[in-house]
Amino acid sequence: MAQVQGSPPWPDLPPKLLGLVFLRLPTCADRAFFPAICRTWCSAVQQCCLPSPSPVPWLVLLGVNLPEGVRYHNSCGEWLLLSCDDHNCFLMNPFTKATMPLPSLSSYSYYEDPVEVAEDCMAQQGDMPLGTWSQNKYVEEISVLSLVVCSARLIAAIVAVGALGTIALCHSGATAWSVSAHEECRWLTHMVFFQGKLYALDSNTDREDLISIDIVDEHDNDEPRVSRIERLIEGDSRPWHQYFYRMHYLLESHDRLLMVRRKLSYMIVHRSGIGDHDIRVPVSSEFEVFKADFELGLWSDVSTLGNDQALFLRQGCSRAVRVSPYDLSRDCLFFIDDYTDWSWKKTTTSCGVYDMKDEKVYSPLPTVSWKSGDVPATWLFSQDTHVHTFFLQSLTTY
Secondary structure (H helix, E strand, O other): OOOOOOOOOHHHOOHHHHHHHHHOOOOHHHHHHHHHOOHHHHHHHHOOOOOOOOOOOEEEOOOOOOOOOOEEEEEEOOEEEEEOOOOOEEEEOOOOOOEEEEOOOOOEEEEOOOOEEOHHHOOOOOOOOOOEHHHHOOOOOEEEEEEEEOOOOEEEEEEEEOOEEEEEEEEOOOOOEEEEOOOEOEOEEEEEEEOOEEEEEEOOOOOOEEEEEEEEOOOOOOOOEEEEEEEEEOOOOOOOOOOEEEEEEEEEEOOEEEEEEEEEEEEEEOOOOOOOOOEEEEEEEEEEEEEEEOOOOEEEEEOOOOOOEEEEEOOOOOEEEEOOOOOOOOOEEEEEOOOOOOOEOOEEEOEEEEEOOOOEEEOOOOOOEEEOOOOOOEEEOOOHHHHHHHHHHHHOOO
């Protein structure tokens, strides 16, 4: 009987076989550790023809590695919105290290041109006046609820105090944000640039209204401005339940404008200490997906995203990505717990997955927690070439 030879040591495996093993690793993290095993494995990786990287975004925990004096505000695709101690803002791409200077969040230029507002988008008679941005921006700290890089030239943002905000526009390198001097503030949330036009969710009337925002951006003028606001869809006006909190996300998928409604149930925990407030403890989440039907002027139910789509949700930074039909993440909604104000429990779980195939929520990802009031995690999307460069540069450290 012939003697069975033992398997060769792992470092002695042929480079071609090592390359096949490497290319079948499912995640970027696995691939990053692979060349650290030994020089032979690292050499085999460098000889591989890397496939297109997964479109799945990075989950970034903010505040961990930011330089001293730099503060995070929001994210947009592959960009992070940061500011320095001198209050100047800029966009930074962590993969390419490219930056784009933006005005300070306290610097505004007010244009006098009137904003045309469609009649059905006007405040209802008897509604309490909300005031213009110039009247509201001193109330408390300014936040950026949503940021959109419309082009290499134009950036749009929803700037707000609390939940009350307005549309601010600027060019890269401008010294001030361009804001209407007369348009009333709104309860704006998410904003996207879809088929050459800006859209946002407006909850002035406790509904999920979709508004369109026309922009005038003349190349000989440094002051882009909003020219017209129109309500295209009047949303759901069902009463809010005492122990349900609704969150919304707006994004594009398969040339459709989608809205995702997250209904977060919670319980109230009473605290008896002096000065203590009752807190809300999250219990469970439900999700509904709708598409904008512009012809009928309503939100239509969506039961499936298709066999090649997954959604990544976060307030101000949501995106649909194309995945393989064999990928388990298809037809799934990945979400981040981005409710961070003082009224919620002190620690919250970072993310989970809602599978539209069985309508259940799962938590397959490692749990990361943070204190209420801290900056939550965010998705960071990247172009293929950026990930290739980022990964290849990491190999030189081994």
